[in-house]
Structure formats: C-alpha cells, structure tokens
Amino acid sequence: MTQPRADAADALAELGRIRLDEITLDDMLHRVATLANRSVPGSRDVSVTLVRGRAGWTAAFTSELARELDEWQYEQQRGPCLDASVSGDTISVPDMAVEQRWPGWAQRAGAAGVASSLSIGLPIQQSVVGTLNVYGGSANAFDPAAIEVAEHFGAYAAVALANAHSYDSVAALAGQMQEAMRNRAVIEQAKGIIMGERRCAPEEAFALLSKISQDTNRKVRDVAAALVARAVEGRPRRG
Known part of the structure; x- marks a missing residue:
C-alpha cells in the first residue's frame, strides 16, 4: 500500500528529533531513505549508497528494485549514484528512454518500471561518501521544485549521516579500547x-x-x- 506523502518540513523536523545515542547507524540510514521517499514529490523508491574507496554498497533501501538498480552500478563501476558520490553534485536522469550517459543502466531501469531518477551527493566524510538515490515511476517525475526538496533533504541528511557515522565510529572505537x-x-x-x-x-x-x-x-x-x-x-x- 502506498504511503501518503509527507510535508518536507515535517520530514526534516522528524529527522532532526532523532537522538544518535538511541539509534544505530543502520536504523538512521533506513529512516533517511523512508523519509526521503515520503517527502520528495514524484518519488517511487529511495536508496542510500555509501562508497568507501572503490567499493560501493546500498546501506538502506525502500524496495528490492532500488537495491538491484544500485547494485548493477556497483558491478559495472559506473552510473549516476557513483558519479554523484564522487562529485557531491545532483545528477538528474529525466527520462530513461533517451538517457545516453549510462544507456545500459537506463535500459535496465526502464524495463523494471523506473523512468527517471535523481542522485544527490552526500559528502559524509573523507573516507566515506554517498548518495541519496530517488527513483521515479514516470519520465520527468521530478520538476524543479521536487529537485529543490530533494537537495534540501539531501543536505540535511548528509549532516545527520555524518554525525551518526561519527557516533558509530566513536562507539566502535570505545568498544575496541x-x-x-x-x-x-x-x-x-x-x-x-x-x-x-x-x-x-x-x-x-x-x-x-x-x-x-x-x-x-x-x-x-x-x-x-x-x-x-x-x-x-x-x-x-x-x-
């Protein structure tokens, strides 16, 4: 059943209320993906990619389809989520049917029912970067207003993820000590x-x-x- 859309401001406020000492990093990532899927107009599915060195993995996702589309990019070592993680920029694919930068991936996505996408770079820290991947079910699903919402959410999410990652790293270090x-x-x-x-x-x-x-x-x-x-x-x- 499709969840009702959430107001972006309410979603950001909910994210801001999360206490890092009461939630794991995995839970934080899942919350980010879920809130983004509910708050970005035109979103069908969302995932969060993390990249360390040359290795990328999907740390959170709202559907198996989102995870599979991410993993195809990791296997091929090319695609919008990887490029956005490196540059920190927003990469938009308005229409998979005419996409020429990553034709193989676009064809696979279109066949699975995903017709457009946004990849929002998340510069979490030097050793780990990532992207917020927003998938749309129709071509041109993300108008300028939707892209702006996604970028604002991505910027806020990057801070939350950076803090959660730092907290998780400190907790792990304390345990090791x-x-x-x-x-x-x-x-x-x-x-x-x-x-x-x-x-x-x-x-x-x-x-x-x-x-x-x-x-x-x-x-x-x-x-x-x-x-x-x-x-x-x-x-x-x-x-």
Whole structure:
C-alpha cells in the first residue's frame, strides 16, 4: 500500500528529533531513505549508497528494485549514484528512454518500471561518501521544485549521516579500547602467575606466553585467560 506523502518540513523536523545515542547507524540510514521517499514529490523508491574507496554498497533501501538498480552500478563501476558520490553534485536522469550517459543502466531501469531518477551527493566524510538515490515511476517525475526538496533533504541528511557515522565510529572505537584493556589485564595477570612460579622477570614471562601461543596456534590473550582460569580453579577455597 502506498504511503501518503509527507510535508518536507515535517520530514526534516522528524529527522532532526532523532537522538544518535538511541539509534544505530543502520536504523538512521533506513529512516533517511523512508523519509526521503515520503517527502520528495514524484518519488517511487529511495536508496542510500555509501562508497568507501572503490567499493560501493546500498546501506538502506525502500524496495528490492532500488537495491538491484544500485547494485548493477556497483558491478559495472559506473552510473549516476557513483558519479554523484564522487562529485557531491545532483545528477538528474529525466527520462530513461533517451538517457545516453549510462544507456545500459537506463535500459535496465526502464524495463523494471523506473523512468527517471535523481542522485544527490552526500559528502559524509573523507573516507566515506554517498548518495541519496530517488527513483521515479514516470519520465520527468521530478520538476524543479521536487529537485529543490530533494537537495534540501539531501543536505540535511548528509549532516545527520555524518554525525551518526561519527557516533558509530566513536562507539566502535570505545568498544575496541575496552576489549584491549580487558585483554591487557588478563595478560598481566598471567604474567604475574608465571613470574611467581618461575621467579622470572616480566619480559621472560611474556616471552613464555608468546611461545605457548605460537606452539598451540592460539592468541596470547586466550593462552593467558586459560592460565588464569587454571590458577583460580587450583586455588584452595576458604571456609
């Protein structure tokens, strides 16, 4: 069932109310695609392309058709969504039937019922760029007013996506740091056990852990955790 059109201002306001500490990056991307599909006049389907280096992928989409049209471009390494992600510009395909820049893709899109498209560049950050891809069911589906709405929405979405991506990256880094601290703690505990048993220096204790790791093809952290666990199990209980 087709969803009713949403006022662009209401859609942007809804996007602005999203709290990044209460939503994942994937959820944010899906929300952007859904709101864009509801707010851009003439839109049939929407997807969000992200590009890192030479690799592109569809991070959110409102239909399988949108995802398939994106993925064809990734496979061919050419198409409006990829060009817009590089330039940061808006690329319009008013009529797939007469499109000459990407004839193969245009023919495929037209056969699937997509007759026009907009690709709005989203300069998220240096390492990751993207596009908001808006697909129309009829030729010339996007008049100047619709293009303006899409561009305003894309600019707002780019900021939201950049913030969400930064928040997600910081959260991931914090998790990695916590894991590293836990790993270091258990390794230090294991070194202490070896030093107590062998009366050796910290360097020698770590060298022994490393040798066991290499001989058993296990991570140093796993070797250390096993040693600590055995020491705890072998400790006499009080009481």
